[in-house]
Amino acid sequence: MNTVNMNTMSWVAYRDRIATANPPIFLPVGALEQHGPHLPLGTDALLSAAVAASAAEQIDGIVAPALSYGYKSQPKCGGGQHFCGTTSVDAQTLIGLVRDTVREFARHGVEKLVVVNGHYENQWFITEGIDLAMRDLQPGAKIQVMRMEYWDFLTAATLRAVFPDGFPGYALEHAAVIETSLMLHYHPELVRLDLIPDDGPANFPAYDIYPADPDWVPPSGVLSSARGADAVKGEIMATELAACIAKAVMTEFERA
Numbered sequence: 001m002n003t004v005n006m007n008t009m010s011w012v013a014y015r016d017r018i019a020t021a022n023p024p025i026f027l028p029v030g031a032l033e034q035h036g037p038h039l040p041l042g043t044d045a046l047l048s049a050a051v052a053a054s055a056a057e058q059i060d061g062i063v064a065p066a067l068s069y070g071y072k073s074q075p076k077c078g079g080g081q082h083f084c085g086t087t088s089v090d091a092q093t094l095i096g097l098v099r100d101t102v103r104e105f106a107r108h109g110v111e112k113l114v115v116v117n118g119h120y121e122n123q124w125f126i127t128e129g130i131d132l133a134m135r136d137l138q139p140g141a142k143i144q145v146m147r148m149e150y151w152d153f154l155t156a157a158t159l160r161a162v163f164p165d166g167f168p169g170y171a172l173e174h175a176a177v178i179e180t181s182l183m184l185h186y187h188p189e190l191v192r193l194d195l196i197p198d199d200g201p202a203n204f205p206a207y208d209i210y211p212a213d214p215d216w217v218p219p220s221g222v223l224s225s226a227r228g229a230d231a232v233k234g235e236i237m238a239t240e241l242a243a244c245i246a247k248a249v250m251t252e253f254e255r256a
């Protein structure tokens with residue numbers, strides 16, 4: 001099996017892999033953002049990178065180092081910007097990072113690029129970065145880019161099994177059952193189950209307010225309970241995500 005991680009490959013080995021195997025390159029994107037007292041600040045990048053690596057292993061892909069700073073945390077899906085440790089970038093910065101890296105991968109001769117997002121707030125700025133990079137490239141450039149939120153690959157059956165009492169939705173799933181279970185699977189040493197807070201689910205109005213009101217958000221930063229999290233759920237989800245993403249990448253790029 002070939003090396004999966006781009007940042008541990010030499011440029012020569014990387015160049016030769018691109019030239020001979022035309023492998024899919026995975027670019028994980030995350031955030032540095034509070035995830036309650038029980039999960040690390042880097043959770044979104046750790047998870048997008050772990051999911052991308054598991055998918056890449058199945059199809060002989062390569063994973064680039066994650067873009068680890070994300071767009072500003074929003075109260076309704078990440079707790080907001082008032083938490084110490086949450087370290088976010090302006091939209092232009094994220095758009096620029098994505099635009100520049102996509103253009104660079106195209107220059108390397110990469111034809112199959114898969115951007116795996118792990119931070120809810122990043123979605124449209126990643127989209128914009130890809131769009132501007134595609135506009136930068138010469139007509140006839142061979143690169144194609146897939147873009148995804150990794151959680152969208154979880155099936156309804158899995159969500160029913162993971163949430164026997166009902167799924168609260170991905171926005172409220174911040175630092176809750178999905179992320180905590182996946183971290184228990186990929187990085188159990190980084191999870192403090194004893195510190196999972198008792199805060200009930202956040203209850204937001206239908207509008208946003210600026211400046212944001214920290215009182216809208218549970219003081220722990222967790223938007224719905226992580227109590228139902230466990231490593232078995234994490235393994236079920238991780239297995240499904242890797243297989244489904246690998247299959248989607250193979251299917252999409254085979255048609256090209």
Ligand code: ZN
Pocket residue numbers: 035043044118119174175179
């Ligand atoms: Zn997260």
Ligand code: MN
Pocket residue numbers: 031033044077078118119120121
């Ligand atoms: Mn996030």
